[in-house]
Amino acid sequence: MSESTRRRSAEFLVAPSWVLLLAVFAAPILAALYLSFRNETLGAFSAPQFVGFGNYIAALWDPRFWDSLRTTLTLIAIGLLIQLPVGVALAIILEKNLRGTRLFRTVLVVPMLLTPVAVGLIWRFMFDADLGVINWALSLVGMDGPNWLGARWPAIAAISIVDSWQSVPFIMLTVLAALANQSKGPLEAAAIDGATQLQTLFYVTLPSISNVLLVIITIRIIDGMKMFDLIFIVTSKGGPGTATQTLGMLVYNTGFGFFQTSRAAALGIVMVVLIAPVYVLWRKADRVSR
Amino acid sequence: MVDVSLRGLSKSFGSHPVVHGVDLDIQDGEFVVLVGPSGCGKSTILRMVAGLEDITAGELILGGIMANDLSPKDRNLAMVFQDYALYPNMTVASNIGFGLKMNKVPAEARERRIREIAQLLQLSDYLERKPRALSGGQRQRVAMGRALARSAQLFLFDEPLSNLDAQLRTEVRTQIKILHQKLGMTSIFVTHDQTEAMTLADKIVCLHGGKIAQTGTPEELYNEPKNLFVASFIGSPQINIIEAELDGDILTLSDGQTLSLAQKPIAKSSKRRVLVGIRPEDITDESRIGTINKSKGLRVDYLISETLGSDTFIIGQLGGARVTARCAPTVRHMPGSTVLLHANAERLHLFDPETGRRM
Amino acid sequence: MSFARRKRISAALSYAVLLLAAFLSLFPVFWTITTSIKQRADTFVLPPKFIWFDPTLKNYSAIFHTRGFGQIYLNTILVTLGSTALCVMLSTLAAYALSRTPRFVSRAPLEISLVLVRAIPAIVLMVPLFHITSQLGVYDSRVALIVMYATINMPFATWLMSSFVGQVPVALEQSAAIDGAGQVATFWYVVLPLLLPGIAASTIFVALFTWNEFLIPVMLAGNSAKTLPVFISGFISARNLDWGPMAAASSLAIIPITIVTVVAQRALISGMSSGALKG
Ligand SMILES: Nc1ncnc2c1ncn2[C@@H]1O[C@H](COP(=O)(O)OP(=O)(O)OP(=O)(O)O)[C@@H](O)[C@H]1O
Ligand SMILES: [Mg+2]
Numbered sequence: 001m002s003e004s005t006r007r008r009s010a011e012f013l014v015a016p017s018w019v020l021l022l023a024v025f026a027a028p029i030l031a032a033l034y035l036s037f038r039n040e041t042l043g044a045f046s047a048p049q050f051v052g053f054g055n056y057i058a059a060l061w062d063p064r065f066w067d068s069l070r071t072t073l074t075l076i077a078i079g080l081l082i083q084l085p086v087g088v089a090l091a092i093i094l095e096k097n098l099r100g101t102r103l104f105r106t107v108l109v110v111p112m113l114l115t116p117v118a119v120g121l122i123w124r125f126m127f128d129a130d131l132g133v134i135n136w137a138l139s140l141v142g143m144d145g146p147n148w149l150g151a152r153w154p155a156i157a158a159i160s161i162v163d164s165w166q167s168v169p170f171i172m173l174t175v176l177a178a179l180a181n182q183s184k185g186p187l188e189a190a191a192i193d194g195a196t197q198l199q200t201l202f203y204v205t206l207p208s209i210s211n212v213l214l215v216i217i218t219i220r221i222i223d224g225m226k227m228f229d230l231i232f233i234v235t236s237k238g239g240p241g242t243a244t245q246t247l248g249m250l251v252y253n254t255g256f257g258f259f260q261t262s263r264a265a266a267l268g269i270v271m272v273v274l275i276a277p278v279y280v281l282w283r284k285a286d287r288v289s290r
Numbered sequence: 291m292v293d294v295s296l297r298g299l300s301k302s303f304g305s306h307p308v309v310h311g312v313d314l315d316i317q318d319g320e321f322v323v324l325v326g327p328s329g330c331g332k333s334t335i336l337r338m339v340a341g342l343e344d345i346t347a348g349e350l351i352l353g354g355i356m357a358n359d360l361s362p363k364d365r366n367l368a369m370v371f372q373d374y375a376l377y378p379n380m381t382v383a384s385n386i387g388f389g390l391k392m393n394k395v396p397a398e399a400r401e402r403r404i405r406e407i408a409q410l411l412q413l414s415d416y417l418e419r420k421p422r423a424l425s426g427g428q429r430q431r432v433a434m435g436r437a438l439a440r441s442a443q444l445f446l447f448d449e450p451l452s453n454l455d456a457q458l459r460t461e462v463r464t465q466i467k468i469l470h471q472k473l474g475m476t477s478i479f480v481t482h483d484q485t486e487a488m489t490l491a492d493k494i495v496c497l498h499g500g501k502i503a504q505t506g507t508p509e510e511l512y513n514e515p516k517n518l519f520v521a522s523f524i525g526s527p528q529i530n531i532i533e534a535e536l537d538g539d540i541l542t543l544s545d546g547q548t549l550s551l552a553q554k555p556i557a558k559s560s561k562r563r564v565l566v567g568i569r570p571e572d573i574t575d576e577s578r579i580g581t582i583n584k585s586k587g588l589r590v591d592y593l594i595s596e597t598l599g600s601d602t603f604i605i606g607q608l609g610g611a612r613v614t615a616r617c618a619p620t621v622r623h624m625p626g627s628t629v630l631l632h633a634n635a636e637r638l639h640l641f642d643p644e645t646g647r648r649m
Numbered sequence: 650m651s652f653a654r655r656k657r658i659s660a661a662l663s664y665a666v667l668l669l670a671a672f673l674s675l676f677p678v679f680w681t682i683t684t685s686i687k688q689r690a691d692t693f694v695l696p697p698k699f700i701w702f703d704p705t706l707k708n709y710s711a712i713f714h715t716r717g718f719g720q721i722y723l724n725t726i727l728v729t730l731g732s733t734a735l736c737v738m739l740s741t742l743a744a745y746a747l748s749r750t751p752r753f754v755s756r757a758p759l760e761i762s763l764v765l766v767r768a769i770p771a772i773v774l775m776v777p778l779f780h781i782t783s784q785l786g787v788y789d790s791r792v793a794l795i796v797m798y799a800t801i802n803m804p805f806a807t808w809l810m811s812s813f814v815g816q817v818p819v820a821l822e823q824s825a826a827i828d829g830a831g832q833v834a835t836f837w838y839v840v841l842p843l844l845l846p847g848i849a850a851s852t853i854f855v856a857l858f859t860w861n862e863f864l865i866p867v868m869l870a871g872n873s874a875k876t877l878p879v880f881i882s883g884f885i886s887a888r889n890l891d892w893g894p895m896a897a898a899s900s901l902a903i904i905p906i907t908i909v910t911v912v913a914q915r916a917l918i919s920g921m922s923s924g925a926l927k928g
Contacts, residue, residue, distance in 0.1 A: 002359060003344050009832055010750035013742040014759055017803060020739065021762050024778070024800035029769075031777035090670055093663045100667075106914040107671045110678065113910050113917070115861040117878040118899035121885070122681045125892055133680065133697050165673070173921045197659075219925060226770040229863045229878075236885050248772045255776040256868055268773035279768045342823050362826040369827045375820035379842040388838070389828035436828070446827075 029272075035265035042259035055266035064242060065267070068250040069274075071156070075246065076224035078160045079167065080217060086164070087171025088213075092201070094172070095179045105176075112169035120233030123162045124149070127234075152243035155235050159244060162230055167223070171216055178212040179205070214285040221278050225271065228252070247271055293318055294339070294444060294476065298348035301334050301500075309334050309500045311348060316493075319474040325487035326497035327523070332480040335497075336446050339478060341365050353443060363392070368437035369446040373453060374429050376421040382432050383408075383417040389440040407435045410469075427458045434466070438473070445477040451486065463489060484524050488512070496520050513637075518646035521567050521639055527603065529567045529639070530613040536640070537561045543609030547588055552635040564649065567639035570603065570616040573631055577618050587630040590615065592623045604629060678907065684896035685709065692892045708897035717872065718880070722901070725860065725877040728791050732798035733856045736806050737848060739799065744810030745840065749819070767804040775868045782869055789871035797869070798859045805858070806851045809924030813847025814840075850916035854924060857906060877902050 036055050040048040059065055090108065094101055111119070126133045127148040135145030146154040186208065190200045206213070228248045231238055237253065238245030245253070251271065255264030294316040301309040309331040316322050324332045337343040339350060341362035350357045357365060368389070376385050383404050390400045408414045411431045421429055430450065437445055447466075451459045467490055470477060481487055487494050488508045496503045496511060496519075503523075504516045515521035521529050534541040539551040541564070549566070573588070590606035590613065597619065604615045606629060615631050623629055640649040683699070684692060686709075691702040712718060747756065778797070782788040817840055825835040863878040870879065881902060884895040910917060 002361070005361070006750055007753040010746035010753040011755055013746035014755060016739045017743040017759065017807070018755065020796060020800045020803065021766065024797050025762065025766050025774065028774040028777035028781065031781065032773060035777060089666070093666055096663060098660060098663055104667045104671055105918060106911060108674050109914065109918060110907060110910055111674050113857050113906050114678070115878055115881070115899070115902040115906065117863050117881050118681070118902045119677065121881060121895055121899055122677050124885070125684070125895070126677065126680065131693055131695065136695055136697060165677070170921065170925065173918060174925065222768050226772070228772060232863070233882060233885055248770055251772045261776055261780070264776045268776065271773055272769055275768050275770070279764065282768070283764065340827055342826070362823070363829040363831060367827060369824065371820050371824060373820065375818060375824040377821060377839055388825070392829035392834060440828070
C-alpha cells in the first residue's frame, strides 16, 4: 500500500471524530470567545453589542473570581496532599501480592466508578451535623464533630474527603500499573546491597516512577479545575453562601444562575488560559513517561 | 510463476538511504537467497518487492509488468514472515485458507485446497487448533502452508527459520528445499545465515551496506569471491586472511615464509602488498593434502584445536594473522609447538588491500 | 528481629491497612443501600441502625411513582447506549489511524484537540452550547446529549483503543495485505477480532462515564431528556429530609455500576491507566 493511500485512509478514518470535535468542542469555544467580547445577558432589553475586554476586566475585578480561584487551588492542593500518599501507599501494599489482593483491588476500585452525584448525596447525608453517621462515630471516641457543611473550612474538608474517596483509586491503579512495569533488577540489587524497605522505597521505587507521579499530578490538577458535580451536591453549589464556590461553580452560577451569558463566557476563557501551563506540563511529563 | 526484475531499486527512509540501486534478475522457478549481515537492507528489499514499502527509486518488474505502484494484494505473491504473523484469532485451517477466501475462491474448493496443503505439510491433525496451541515448528509449517495455499506467482521468505532451534532449522530447511523441488515456485529467501544461503539457493545475492557485493551460484561465491567481504561472509569457519607481499609468483609473509602461486599473475610484475585468502580446508596437514599442488611446508605456531570428530580445526598464528586449518582428526599437538601445514596453491585468493577487490 | 518475623508483621500491617481501606470504600455504598430500605423513622435515629431494622421497599415505590421517573431511567439507558456506541466506534477508527499511520495531515491537530478536550473544563462549553442547541432546536433532546457525551469521552476512548491497537502486530496486517485482503477486509477479518477485548473495555468505561455524567444534562437537558443524575440531584433542594427516597434513587444509579465493576474488574483495572495517561 503506498504511503499516500495510507495517509488518505487515515484522514478518512478520523473524519467522523473531527465532525464531533468541531461541532461539540471547537464551535462552542469559538462561540465563547465571540460571546466574551459582547454584553449578552439572557432576557436583557437592550440589544447586545461589542464591549471589547469589558467582560474580562469586570470578571477579573470581581473579588468573587479571586475567592473562587483560591478555593479551587486550595481544594486541588489539599486533594493532592491526601490522595497522592494514600494512593501510592495502597498501590505499594497491593503490589506485594498478598493473598486476597485481587479481591481488595476490586473493592478499592469501586468508589472511582460510582455516580458522583449519588456519592455526593450520600456523603452529605453522612456529614449531617446532627444525624450524620460521621459525627456519631466521632462522638464515640469523644470528639465533637463540626457542623461540616455550615462553615468554609469544615466544608472544604468535607469536599476534600469526598473527592479523595473518589480519586484515590485512580492514583492507586496508575501507580500499580507503573510498579508492575518497573524492572525488578534494581529492587533486588538494592536488597542485596542491604537497603531497608523504606530506603528501597525512597531511593529506588519512587524515583523510578517519578514521571508517572508527575503525570498523575497534572491529571489531578486538570480534574481539580473541572470539579463540579461534588460541589454542586455536597455544598449545594458552593455554600454556605459562596464559601466553597469553585471556578467551575462560578461560571455556572454566572451563566445559569444570573444568566450573564457574556460574563460567563469570559470567565470560561480565563479558565482555559489558566489551564494552559498545566497542559504544557502534562504533554512534557507524558512524553517522558513513555 | 514469473520472472522478476529489480532495476536500480533504491530505498531511503526520510533522508537516510538504506538500499542503493540494486539490480537483480530472477528466472521463473529460481530460488534466490538474499544474504548479508544484519541491517544491510535485505528485509527492506524484500518488502519493496512485496509492496509493503514504497520504492524510492528504480523499477520493480513482475512478469513483465511494472509493479512499483501495485498494492500488495494485486501482486499475487505469498510471504512467510520471520515471526510467522499467523492470525491468532483464526484456526490453522482458516489461516491457510484466508488468502483463498480473500481471492474469492469458493468454499468447497478452499476446503479441498486446505486439506491438500495440510497433507503436504503434515498439519492435518491440527487444522482446528488456534496458532497459540502449536509448537514453533508447527507454526512455521502453518506459515508455509498459508503461503503455498494460494498459487502465488512469487514466494517471499523473511528469515523464516530464525525462530527455530538449531535442529529444527536444518530439518525445515531440507523440507523447504524438497518443496521447492516438487513445486518449483519462484522464491526470494532472506537470511543472514550463510549456511542457509549456501544450502538453499540456486542463486545467492550477497548484500553489503545496501549494495550487492556479489551475485552468483553458491559455488561461484564460495570459489571465486569477488571481494574480501564476500570471501569472509561466505564459508564456515571463515576464510583466513593473511597479509603478504607479492613478487612475481612468490608470496612473502611478514614472518619471511614464502608461498608460490600455481599460476603466474597476469598483471604487473612489480612488488606489491596483497591480502591472501585461504579457506580452512585449503590449509591442512601432510596426510590430507594431495601431492599435486602441495606448497612448501608452512610453520604455524599452534594455539589450540577444536575437534569435530570428522575433522580437527587447528588454530594457530601464521604471518601475523590468526589462521584456522582443517586437519585430520588424528593430529595431536602441544601448546607452544610449531606445526607444519601445507596450503593448496591452486586455491589461494588474492585481494587488493585498498579496494578489497579480487585480483 | 528475624527476617521471617519482620515479614509477618509487615503482612499483618498491610492487611490492616487494606481492611480499613476496604471498609471506607464500601461503607458509603452499604449506607446508601441500607438507607434505601429503611423506614423513615429508622433513618433518623442515633445510634444509627446498621443491620437490625425493619426493611421496606416504600422508598423505591415512592421513586417509581415519581412522575416521569420511567422516562428518566429510559433516557439514561438510551443515552448511555447511544453515546457509548457512537464514541467507541469513532474512537476505534481514530485510534487505528493514529497508531498505524505515523504521518498524515490532520494527525497533530487531532492529537492536540483530544488533549484539549480532556484538559479544558466542560463547563466552559456549556454557555455557548446552550445557545447553539437552543438555536438548532435540539436543546433538551437525547440526540444532543448522545453527541455531546460521545465527544467528551472521545479522548479517553481513543487513547485506550490506541494502546490496544498498538498490541496488534503490524505484520499481521501486512500478511493479510499479501494474502490479497484490501484495507477494509484486513480491518474486518484480522484487526477487529483482535481488538474485541479493547472494545469491550472501552465500552464499559464510556458507558460508566456516560451513565454518571451530570454537568451536561443539568444544563442542557430540561424535562424531556432528563437523566438519572439530574433527577438524583433534585433531592438537595428537598430540604434535606427525604433521605430514604434519595438513597433509593442513588441506589438505582450505583447498583448497576457496582455489578459491572465486579463482573468486569479485569478490564477496568488494566484499562484505567492506559486510557487516562496518553496525551
Ligand atoms: N522504517 C524504517 N525507518 C528508518 N530506518 C529503517 C526502517 N526500517 C529499516 N531501517 C533501516 O534500514 C536498514 C536496513 O534494514 P533491514 O530491515 O532491511 O535490514 P536487514 O538486512 O533485514 O537486517 P536483519 O538481518 O537484522 O533483519 C537498517 O539500517 C535499518 O535501521
Ligand atoms: Mg530483516
